[in-house]
């Protein structure tokens with residue numbers, strides 16, 4: 001890892017294309033030569049925000065940052081919040097662990113080692129999180145890849161009749177751990193508009209979406225399955241195999257993600273932060 005600052009220090013003379021490298025896949029770009037252990041300037045932050053709007057997922061490889069530095073970087077993009085789920089022994093409250101590691105018989109993080117199907121983070125809340133960040137601290141030698149889906153491209157690829165059919169529909173979202181759910185049922189539009197770009201995206205996924213509101217369950221199941229089949233086409237997916245020191249930041253509004261299983265005999269430790277705002281998803 002380079003500790004020295006790169007071309008990003010002077011955005012006026014360094015166009016975005018010098019350090020933002022699109023993956024060439026369905027979404028995503030790699031941001032090279034930026035050291036997140038150092039504070040960023042306003043123009044650097046603006047460039048990263050712009051890149052996030054364009055690419056939805058940004059990979060910052062080769063980082064070596066402390067918890068405080070991870071929270072500082074997160075705070076450039078909104079309010080980093082204590083994750084809604086409780087975890088024990090977290091010295092920095094804004095950091096949530098995603099891990100299969102056990103200490104004294106207790107899991108130190110969430111999600112274990114199993115596959116996690118497509119979802120948009122915290123969609124079971126009335127005001128879901130906007131951005132999520134995941135920083136790889138320990139990675140397994142196989143498995144545990146994360147796949148992001150470009151839900152904007154998937155929506156835009158639908159025909160006019162299919163888009164029409166989705167107009168005005170809402171879906172019920174629920175966490176599989178009952179105690180995580182608010183008392184009132186949470187519904188969101190099936191198609192949501194990004195408040196900053198105005199682009200629409202499909203906002204349903206098999207992990208947290210339960211049904212289409214007001215539709216008989218066989219019709220609802222059939223429609224959701226049809227949407228999931230559409231979303232999971234390889235042309236809408238970008239996959240990342242994690243390396244130590246990778247930090248990935250994504251916008252949950254135009255994307256969903258899922259994770260592959262990995263051997264429970266191996267350790268995977270990811271530090272996770274989350275940006276909230278008060279936004280209610282809208283069609």
Ligand code: OGA
Nearest residue numbers: 098121134146259270272
């Ligand atoms: C998450 C998540 C996937 C992963 O942190 O929200 O879905 O790869 N993580 O650990």
Ligand code: MN
Nearest residue numbers: 119120121257
């Ligand atoms: Mn997630």
